Amino acid sequence: MPKRVDHEERRTQIAEALIRVAGRRGLHAVGMRDVAAEAGVSLRLVQYYFQTKEKLLFYGLQHLTERFTARVGARLAAVGPAPGPRTTIEALLLASLPTDEESRTFHLLYSSYSILSVTDEALAAQPFIDNPDAAENALTGLIEGAQSAGLADPGADARTEAISLLAMAGTMGTSILVGQRGPESAVAVLRHHLDRIFRLPAAPRPETA
Numbered sequence: 001m002p003k004r005v006d007h008e009e010r011r012t013q014i015a016e017a018l019i020r021v022a023g024r025r026g027l028h029a030v031g032m033r034d035v036a037a038e039a040g041v042s043l044r045l046v047q048y049y050f051q052t053k054e055k056l057l058f059y060g061l062q063h064l065t066e067r068f069t070a071r072v073g074a075r076l077a078a079v080g081p082a083p084g085p086r087t088t089i090e091a092l093l094l095a096s097l098p099t100d101e102e103s104r105t106f107h108l109l110y111s112s113y114s115i116l117s118v119t120d121e122a123l124a125a126q127p128f129i130d131n132p133d134a135a136e137n138a139l140t141g142l143i144e145g146a147q148s149a150g151l152a153d154p155g156a157d158a159r160t161e162a163i164s165l166l167a168m169a170g171t172m173g174t175s176i177l178v179g180q181r182g183p184e185s186a187v188a189v190l191r192h193h194l195d196r197i198f199r200l201p202a203a204p205r206p207e208t209a
Contacts, residue, residue: 023105027112
């Protein structure tokens with residue numbers, strides 16, 4: 001009886017190969033033939049599942065995003081059942097910094113995809129992520145929830161702070177990649193800004209007679 005092929009497993013196998021090759025050589029230098037060799041399958045099979053390089057790259061980034069989400073989940077699970085809004089935001093931001101091989105590959109591939117899509121019309125036609133505002137909305141909601149619970153500065157603009165934190169994490173990640181800044185420095189800067197958001201204003205002193 002012929003062995004039944006798990007198509008999703010095969011797609012994952014090819015996506016993992018793409019991530020490994022792109023992590024070593026850069027996304028711009030990866031071809032479908034390279035991915036096929038890395039995965040140990042034929043070029044024809046890669047073309048059967050993805051048809052074009054652009055579709056392969058997009059699927060690979062979706063797979064990388066799923067791995068990133070699992071990474072954030074693992075950080076939160078290690079904290080406990082109720083991590084709180086600040087801890088949740090910190091876990092998301094710190095997981096995106098390229099502090100090990102997994103997060104380095106994540107940051108490198110996402111940055112490369114963004115840059116390539118500017119000049120590659122076929123790549124730009126693929127949606128970069130399903131919901132480009134997902135992270136921003138998530139952070140905004142967490143900050144607003146913390147403000148309602150009295151855990152964050154009520155005068156802060158939650159949306160602006162969320163945008164700033166995400167932009168800061170992205171820039172810090174690039175500075176780590178190119179060797180401009182060490183991971184410890186980047187983490188310290190992000191925590192400094194979180195301290196500012198989640199530091200409550202001092203209570204007014206009682207009036208004296």
